[in-house]
Amino acid sequence: MAEEAQVIACHTVQEWNEKFQKAKDSGKLIVIDFTASWCGPCRVITPYVSELAKKFPHVAFFKVDVDxxxxxxxxxxxxAMPSFVILKEGQEVERIVGARKDELLHKIAVHAPITA
Known part of the structure; x- marks a missing residue:
């Protein structure tokens, strides 16, 4: 269960395919953070994405370095980076370009409200 409360970083296509398929099969909302090591705004928003992963443990968060x-x-x-793609039942339902914390939080909350 520990993996559910963190951002899943994938570094190979095989790793991506395996972990992404597992998340799709689980039926969870999926948030993909497309990032790059050289991207300043990406580095700024990374800790916030980690906070969101803890706040929304029923959502699968992925970090994909575009390089x-x-x-x-x-x-x-x-x-452009950062870009966030939100998938529901395997289909893209939202896309956010830029380090827009409020919009990211809102879009996740709309599609995967906290029920507790």
């Missing part, structure tokens, strides 16, 4: 996983970034047509 490590170019194919995944291309598949989701990511053109």
């Amino acid at each position: 490590d996983l170019k194919d995944v970034a291309e598949e989701y047509k990511v053109e």
Whole structure:
């Protein structure tokens, strides 16, 4: 269960495919944080995304470095970082471009409200 309260970082396509499929099969809302090590705003929002993962343990959070996983970034047509793609039942329902904390929180809360 510890994995559920953290951001899952994937560094290889195989790792991405396995962990992403597991999350899709679970039926959870999925938030993909497309980032880059050289991206200043990405570094600023990373701790906030970790906080959200703890606040929304019923949501699967992924961190994808666009330089490590170019194919995944291309598949989701990511053109700027940070970009957040939110998937519900495997389909994209939201996309946020930029380190926009309030919008990210709002979009996650809309699709995966905290019921406790």
